[in-house]
Amino acid sequence: MKKWVIYTIAMAIVLGLPLVSQADPESDRKAFQDYFKNRFPNTAFDEFINGVYAIDAPSREQWEALEEFPPYEIAISQGEEFFKKKFANGKTLGDCFPGGGKGVADQYPYFDTKRGEVITLEIAINECLKANGEQTLKPNKGTIANVEAYMAFTTRGKKINEKIPNDPRAVDAYEKGKQFFYARRGQLNMSCAHCHVDNAGNKIRADILSPALGHVSHFPVYRTAWDEVGTLHRRFSGCNEQVRAKAFESQSPEYRNLEFFLTYMSNGLTWNGPGVRK
Amino acid sequence: MWKSAKHLTLLAGAAILVSNSLLMTPQVAVAADEAKPQDGKAVTEDRKKGNCVSCHDYAGAEMPGNIGPKLENMKTRYPDKADLRARIWDETKFNPNTIMPPFGKHKILSEEEIDKVVDFIHSL
Numbered sequence: 408m409k410k411w412v413i414y415t416i417a418m419a420i421v422l423g424l425p426l427v428s429q430a431d432p433e434s435d436r437k438a439f440q441d442y443f444k445n446r447f448p449n450t451a452f453d454e455f456i457n458g459v460y461a462i463d464a465p466s467r468e469q470w471e472a473l474e475e476f477p478p479y480e481i482a483i484s485q486g487e488e489f490f491k492k493k494f495a496n497g498k499t500l501g502d503c504f505p506g507g508g509k510g511v512a513d514q515y516p517y518f519d520t521k522r523g524e525v526i527t528l529e530i531a532i533n534e535c536l537k538a539n540g541e542q543t544l545k546p547n548k549g550t551i552a553n554v555e556a557y558m559a560f561t562t563r564g565k566k567i568n569e570k571i572p573n574d575p576r577a578v579d580a581y582e583k584g585k586q587f588f589y590a591r592r593g594q595l596n597m598s599c600a601h602c603h604v605d606n607a608g609n610k611i612r613a614d615i616l617s618p619a620l621g622h623v624s625h626f627p628v629y630r631t632a633w634d635e636v637g638t639l640h641r642r643f644s645g646c647n648e649q650v651r652a653k654a655f656e657s658q659s660p661e662y663r664n665l666e667f668f669l670t671y672m673s674n675g676l677t678w679n680g681p682g683v684r685k
Numbered sequence: 686m687w688k689s690a691k692h693l694t695l696l697a698g699a700a701i702l703v704s705n706s707l708l709m710t711p712q713v714a715v716a717a718d719e720a721k722p723q724d725g726k727a728v729t730e731d732r733k734k735g736n737c738v739s740c741h742d743y744a745g746a747e748m749p750g751n752i753g754p755k756l757e758n759m760k761t762r763y764p765d766k767a768d769l770r771a772r773i774w775d776e777t778k779f780n781p782n783t784i785m786p787p788f789g790k791h792k793i794l795s796e797e798e799i800d801k802v803v804d805f806i807h808s809l
Binding site for chain 1: 738739740748749750751752777782784786787791792793
């Protein structure tokens with residue numbers, strides 16, 4: 408244990424203060440997951456990675472038909488090609504990751520205690536390109552989404568296991584992500600939680616709202632509405648704009664913290680990207 | 686599409702009647718149509734306006750959502766129209782955690798549009 412931790416505990420005992428810190432991510436996670444388990448008692452826990460298809464049988468049938476010839480397959484193979492293509496210096500994207508970069512997407516996002524911020528897979532990919540003198544990739548769609556699709560594909564089946572290091576800045580990043588998720592936003596004055604917690608399973612016009620549990624598991628995603636594969640942060644922007652709020656930049660600290668929080672909330676589920684959605 | 690086409694036919698018919706009887710050009714009728722503001726029901730259906738139908742079912746609603754309660758028996762439940770208006774203007778006053786947008790407070794609808802919506806909803 409770090410010295411200051413021991414000191415704080417000692418002081419707390421001396422002063423008779425309660426030992427609960429302000430943020431308690433683990434009880435947040437438990438309450439979050441229990442809420443969805445109670446709301447959807449007929450849905451097996453690991454099914455929550457399938458979004459709306461975990462809770463609505465008719466849409467699930469359409470989705471299963473789509474999955475027979477997955478529309479994200481081209482993205483996976485184009486991503487693999489880019490991933491294995493040699494840089495000018497002879498190295499490849501895979502060289503920047505442990506074990507050649509297969510099955511490592513589960514390591515992201517993570518809180519980097521040296522840099523004091525959340526690092527996403529997308530940031531790691533672009534930093535690798537930059538370090539090797541290559542051009543970085545534009546956000547939201549195209550090559551970046553293809554590479555992420557390939558990396559997600561080789562990571563399928565691993566468990567989501569987000570960690571919050573013992574560092575006040577990590578807890579702060581988590582707290583900021585959590586606040587973002589529950590804060591009202593935009594002219595329409597709605598939070599993410601209004602739609603994806605309080606009203607999960609309800610219909611907004613003809614759309615059934617998916618539970619926030621499992622939201623991160625299957626990205627990047629092929630959406631028929633996009634007619635292509637897009638990233639998680641692109642989805643965040645879309646949902647911000649729906650309530651007439653200004654979207655944040657892809658990979659902004661706001662969206663990275665939100666991703667960090669949402670991933671932690673889904674701990675114990677299985678990574679199954681890329682996915683396909685309406 | 687089908688509905689508006691029918692609407693147009695009716696208007697065209699009306700325009701012909703008007704022009705025949707008063708010897709006016711049909712353009713007058715068209716101009717009057719352009720100036721015609723949305724009625725209360727149209728505001729509740731318009732995605733860019735009330736979009737009430739995305740959350741509420743009510744008589745005549747097409748493909749309604751089910752986030753909010755069905756809007757019915759409004760006269761009995763809201764004898765005073767002002768009470769109904771207050772909820773549409775800012776539902777967060779009545780339920781701080783509501784998902785329903787504060788249509789007046791956030792200027793999503795103009796005061797005039799709200800009056801029309803209130804008249805329409807009150808008739809349900």
